[in-house]
Amino acid sequence: DAMVIQNPRYQVTQFGKPVTLSCSQTLNHNVMYWYQQKSSQAPKLLFHYYDKDFNNEADTPDNFQSRRPNTSFCFLDIRSPGLGDAAMYLCATSRAIQGANVLTFGAGSRLTVL
Amino acid sequence: GEDVEQSLFLSVREGDSSVINCTYTDSSSTYLYWYKQEPGAGLQLLTYIFSNMDMKQDQRLTVLLNKKDKHLSLRIADTQTGDSAIYFCAETFSGGYNKLIFGAGTRLAVHP
Numbered sequence: 001d002a003m004v005i006q007n008p009r010y011q012v013t014q015f016g017k018p019v020t021l022s023c024s025q026t027l028n029h030n031v032m033y034w035y036q037q038k039s040s041q042a043p044k045l046l047f048h049y050y051d052k053d054f055n056n057e058a059d060t061p062d063n064f065q066s067r068r069p070n071t072s073f074c075f076l077d078i079r080s081p082g083l084g085d086a087a088m089y090l091c092a093t094s095r096a097i098q099g100a101n102v103l104t105f106g107a108g109s110r111l112t113v114l
Numbered sequence: 115g116e117d118v119e120q121s122l123f124l125s126v127r128e129g130d131s132s133v134i135n136c137t138y139t140d141s142s143s144t145y146l147y148w149y150k151q152e153p154g155a156g157l158q159l160l161t162y163i164f165s166n167m168d169m170k171q172d173q174r175l176t177v178l179l180n181k182k183d184k185h186l187s188l189r190i191a192d193t194q195t196g197d198s199a200i201y202f203c204a205e206t207f208s209g210g211y212n213k214l215i216f217g218a219g220t221r222l223a224v225h226p
Contacts, residue, residue, distance in 0.1 A: 004156070035216075040122060042216040043157070043202070090156055100145045100164070101206055103214060105156030 003027070006091050006106035013081055014114050021076040021109045023091030032074040033103065034066060035090040043090055049074060050096060078111075086113045118217035120203055125223045132190040134220045136203030139184065143205040146179060147214065148188045151200045160188070160201075190222075198224045 004025045013019045023032065030051050035043040047056045049068045063085070065077040078085055088110050092103040117139045126132045138146065144165050149157040163170045163177045163186075170177045176189040190197055200219040207213045 006156075040218060042118065042218045045213060045215075048213075092157075100147070100162050101214060102159055102162070103157070105149075105158070107154065107156045 004091055004093055004104050004106035006089075006109045008109060009107065010110050010112070012112045012114065015082065016080045019078045019081055019111065021078075021089050021091075021111070023074045023076070023106055024072050025093045025104075026072070027093055027095075027104060028071065029093035029095045029104070030071065031094045031096050032068060033092040033094075034064075034074070034076050035092065037088040037090055037108070038086075046076070081111070081113045083113050086111055118203055118205055118215050120201075120217035120220045122218065123221050123223070125225065126193050128193060128195060128224050128226050130193055132188075132193045132197070132222055132224075134188045134190075134201050134203075134222065136186040136188075136217055137184055138186065138203070138205045138215075140205055140207055140215070141181075141184060143207070145206045146177075146186050147204040147206075148175075148177065148186075149202040149204060149216075151202065151219065153199075157202060193222075193224050195224050195226075198222055 007022050033048040034046045037043040046060045063079050067075045088108045090108045091106040094103050119137045147162040148160040150160050151157045168179050174191045178187045200221050202219045203217040204214045207215045
């Protein structure tokens with residue numbers, strides 16, 4: 001089945017130690033998103049790629065970076081994780097068409113910072 | 115501004131109807147969505163409604179949209195234990211490219 005796969009599902013890191021989360025998709029969608037979801041809070045958009053064009057949200061900290069080497073893969077890099085970065089990170093994809101913007105989500109990567 | 119508000123918790127008895135409510139602020143939203151998140155899983159699209167509609171029905175799900183009050187609701191008929199999950203309301207924010215703004219989610223607990 002076509003889908004969005006996130007790895008790892010669970011990541012434990014130490015304060016300040018860089019982390020990379022990955023997302024791959026077989027849907028051939030041209031838009032890929034990274035959301036941060038903390039407990040009992042709304043998923044918060046960090047950034048998205050429209051094809052190769054990177055779009056950063058104004059309030060996304062510089063500590064968060066992203067790479068999209070090809071259509072299928074997107075990475076989230078957290079350069080120096082703090083305790084406040086512990087969260088579920090959700091990758092999503094969509095096809096840029098007129099009409100409803102239907103996002104397909106991966107299962108998420110839960111980050112714990114010690 | 116962009117803000118979506120939902121109550122955090124709803125408890126219903128199995129077989130009853132559930133109504134989950136949502137308010138949003140962007141009057142220019144073109145589409146509004148309901149997503150479901152089960153434990154350990156990502157968000158899954160349940161349904162969406164175009165802003166020029168006031169109702170959409172899909173099997174046990176009924177979406178009502180009151181555009182004047184910026185109020186969206188999701189009714190689940192004959193709620194089952196398998197419906198226990200977190201339900202997220204989202205709007206397409208007109209200020210950015212089809213960006214979805216989510217509410218904090220309503221946790222639905224279904225008890226016997």
